[in-house]
Amino acid sequence: MSKLLKITDIKVHFPIGKAGFFGRPAGYVRAVDGVSFEIQRGETLGLVGESGSGKTTLGRAVLRAIEPTGGQIVYEHDGTSVDIMALDRKGLRAMWRHMQMIFQDPYSSLNPRMTVRDVIGEPLIANKLAKGSALSDRVVDMAQRCGLDVEHLGRFPHAFSGGQRQRIAIARALILHPEFIVCDEAVSALDVSIQAQILNLLADLQVQLNLTYLFIAHDLAAVAYACDRVAVMYLGQIAEIAPTEKLYYTPKHPYTEALMSAIPEADPSRVMQPVFLTGERPSPTNPPDGCRFQTRCRYATDACRTSIPKLREHATGHWVACHHAEELTLKGALEHGVAARPAHLDSPTIQAGT
């Protein structure tokens, strides 16, 4: 796999409490505070963390949909490295053809006054890429790939269910044949059966169209299913980043342990034994000294209170920002109770009358 995107030391600080017209801001919300990672072409990188951890802001900053306060974004396109931060508005708009976004709420992200055909085709018209029958052909092709009924393209979004609307939103995002998609809680608002449809659709499209995803979600089970690697955010920084199985089964950061041990597994024979976090999450305006997690970490030592742990490669591909990653033995997902997976769950068949 080749590298698609590399971000280095991205920061997004929002000023708060401006005093007067020429006044300086009273402080900054450090929503994203120095994040670096790479995304390989064709992979899905998950981004998880609790509300307020900065994951949505980061997702937008990567596309410069929110202007980062600092840092570098380098995107590999057609064999050249494009410095996204150096682009002017026009250059950025041209790059956005290759970088798209899918949002959580399929109810508010579609214009209610446009037919589905127009919603999906609008990016082609806006970018002057197709018109007439070519436009219509591309819309129909993408609608079919996304599992929409072509006969319904003349209808308005309100006539569709939540799952169908998310398919429309996906078709619109993919109509320009982008390479990189930021999925911001793309399946969070959907019912279980529909969520599975959309996750499968995203996986199929990834193979068909060679897509790369940054998959932002708070549902850890869905992330585990969808992603090759997962990054955990806490208070605007990456706490840990690793291949999915490594992160879920053998986490190295105490915050990841708290997350993973708290996933309620849909198996009554496995009783959850979560590691509870004490205290409240500190404000991103005024993060604690040393490790950002030290105020709630049960393993914290003096070193954690004074020195900031750097994100470092603990094992190949497994990065962690914790001073004590080597000494700690942490609980992963599924380490509550031991029970074999019931055999019937592996086969979707039903045995009548048993």
Place this chain on the structure above:
Amino acid sequence: MQNDVILEVHNLHITLDFDGEDIPVVQGIDFELSAGKVLALVGESGCGKSVTSQALLRLLPRELRITSGQINFQAADGQAPVDFVSLAKDGKKIREIRGNQIAMIFQEPMSSFSVLHTIGNQIGEVIRLHLKASKAEARALTVELLDKVGIPDPARAVDQYPYEFSGGMRQRGMIAKALACNPSVLIADEPTTALDVTIQAQVLELLRRLKADDGMSMIFITHDLGVVAQIADDVAIMYMGRIVEKGPVGEIFGNPQHPYTVSLLNAIPRLGDLSARRELASIRGSVPSLFERPPGCAFHPRCDSFMEKLCDAQPPPLTRLSPIHEVRCFLHQAAEKEAAL
């Protein structure tokens, strides 16, 4: 009513008044809640689980109406059971029970607290209203309640306003308010859905402790099968206003028999086999609108076991697979008949 049954719903029908037309929303559901147990009503949006929970306390909005059925409640005082359906909607009797013997918690804790009053005043109000306590007594009891639900520094928290609480604290605050009158039944409508996973774990632990220590009975409404597995004793799976399958949690998760239950359990991402990256089994199509309810078994257009002229002709009757496991599906009725021959 049986001995340890505290709340019993029998053949409950609820309709939506849509411009004078009656649209069925809940179509004859039955369940029992035993003392000290947690019953989960599970289903996707539109299945009628929230409407059912509101009907239990006669809290339905005006356009929804109970058309028939019984909701029998056995109060702790040992008197004869009361049928809520027979009571006046906002009468004195139901108001005495609501919030007092049966309390309710909701998904969004911010909307169930007034922003203008302190947490202490709002919980204290419930105590003073129902228990006729003095201001000082109410305050002392409130501090005790806040402590019980795990709010740090309760003596200070009692004078704080809801905006000063985080999401998890507000949810605990709401549980404290619900517990104010020492109810025997708690109805929890998606109480952890809006919470982060670590906070969800804390709230589930709190509810579990209430059950274990105080013998609280709960009706838990959720769409999250993971949460169900972790908290429920009994499960009722709902689809378009009917209970399609019901039984103890181990039985429903370990031996599901309705095609809908099986599909739901297969559709959730699981953590056991991350290396496999298997395709999730989804259910085709989506839940139809209330106005386009399929005839017969409402699940038949999405069901892989659909049998023509049977599933689409009439609703499947209840089949008792065992004394504890019930299902509404023609697959099992057919099997039952064969066994009888």
